[in-house]
Amino acid sequence: MTEPVAAAFALPDHALAGVGSRPFGIYIHVPFCATRCGYCDFNTYTAGELGTSASPQSWLEGLRRELDAAAVMLGASGAVPAAETVFVGGGTPSLLGGDGLADVLGAVRSSFGLAEGAEVTTESNPESTSPEFFGRLREAGFTRVSLGMQSAAQHVLRILDRTHTPGRPVAAAQEARAAGFEHVNLDLIYGTPGERDEDLDASLDAVLSAGVDHVSAYALIVEDGTALARKVRRGDLPAPDDDVLAARYERIDARLAEAGLSWYEVSNWAKDDAACRHNLGYWDGGDWWGAGPGAHGHVGGVRWWNVKHPARYADQLAAGELPVADSEHLTAEDRHMERVMLTLRLRSGLPAADLRPGELVAAERAVADGLLARADDRLVLTDRGRLLADGVIRDILS
Missing domain, CATH: 3.20.20.70 (Aldolase class I)
Incomplete structure (x- = not known):
């Protein structure tokens, strides 16, 4: 090393x-x-x-x-x-x-x-x-x-x-x-x-x-x-x-x-x-280190991103500094929104229990409209729902 x-x-x-x-x-x-x-x-x-x-x-x-x-x-x-x-x-x-x-x-x-x-x-x-x-x-x-x-x-x-x-x-x-x-x-x-x-x-x-x-x-x-x-x-x-x-x-x-x-x-x-x-x-909300110019990383609810230009990236590291341009600590609200946004895009779907009461009402409307389906305790996009995935997620979180 x-x-x-x-x-x-x-x-x-x-x-x-x-x-x-x-x-x-x-x-x-x-x-x-x-x-x-x-x-x-x-x-x-x-x-x-x-x-x-x-x-x-x-x-x-x-x-x-x-x-x-x-x-x-x-x-x-x-x-x-x-x-x-x-x-x-x-x-x-x-x-x-x-x-x-x-x-x-x-x-x-x-x-x-x-x-x-x-x-x-x-x-x-x-x-x-x-x-x-x-x-x-x-x-x-x-x-x-x-x-x-x-x-x-x-x-x-x-x-x-x-x-x-x-x-x-x-x-x-x-x-x-x-x-x-x-x-x-x-x-x-x-x-x-x-x-x-x-x-x-x-x-x-x-x-x-x-x-x-x-x-x-x-x-x-x-x-x-x-x-x-x-x-x-x-x-x-x-x-x-x-x-x-x-x-x-x-x-x-x-x-x-x-x-x-x-x-x-x-x-x-x-x-x-x-x-x-x-x-x-x-x-699925795992951890990863993003290395290289402009790369983003995430560990335990903290997200950061590196400086973009390769010359500045190399220079900062040569000077003994990590090349992080900025970072943010995700709030509980941030993490909830991201879980809904990302997990609903997966075929495995989102556990209905992860939704708040008002969000669950919106999800049930999407089920009635044929955009979501219930698979045991999970909510999964239908074929039609995949075409409108961003809108479905937006309606649930609004």
Whole structure:
């Protein structure tokens, strides 16, 4: 382990008290991208934007320092918790190459160690992968890979500013499986301006031909400050249509269900035992340390987030400071709202006993309207309710 930093940010005793008794994961944010996609508002930087101010090497050194400091902090009142899940996201983690990602996982092992049977995921851009890349990941200990496909239609990819060729994601998924990955996810985005029903069908055909055991499908959201938002504002592209989005979601759900992938969260489908355990930790209120520029963490009702720029991130850690930009202590009300918001999105549903009397009345109205169903003592979104999930949750909490 490298010399841990002296952290100005500190978790209170009440947050540390339950460490190890709750699910614990580590999220690592890789902020580097080869190009910037027009719809993306994540904390990412191209080489041209960074210049010489930051590099993968300075980022990795900062990451090692942050993880070491995190292990010291979380182990202050007991044993350092072993990571039950690790998720390397971005950005484009695959730009680090197989050896670079092996170094990242090595840093986690050095600071925290991995629990028996840990789930270790990395996101990857299909264009920066190869059979050798996947082989190196398996050798290093990664157990799961998530590939950004978005669409199989070239004109849709062009609107999204995606640079991969339409057939590459399927080939990459097959290479990952050949390398020994049992768990492979493909990401889809639906509702892009110009996308037709036949384009979505082609994307689903491609996904199913790849033999993956997990699919994430997200409606296109036009985020403020993105190139896509500027095109919509100028009238160059139409905004996504809600009715079209709903129809596309139903189409996706039907095709995936027919192929044996069941929804377990509103935007995620998986075969048996293939749900992403790391993301379930978020939705079930677990603990995780978010490492890297702009990463968010949560332990015992305390949430924090790091500074965004990779150069400042590395500099603060080199100076002996944790790079935390700000933090908040969640109140009982905050935690209740988040539990309702997140747990109701899961197929397992929300225990009715977790709702307050007025909220339960609103939930019963949703049951009468066919948006929620009772499954023993739990409330679960119906098929129609999933289309209106945000509204259902808003009505319950209002």
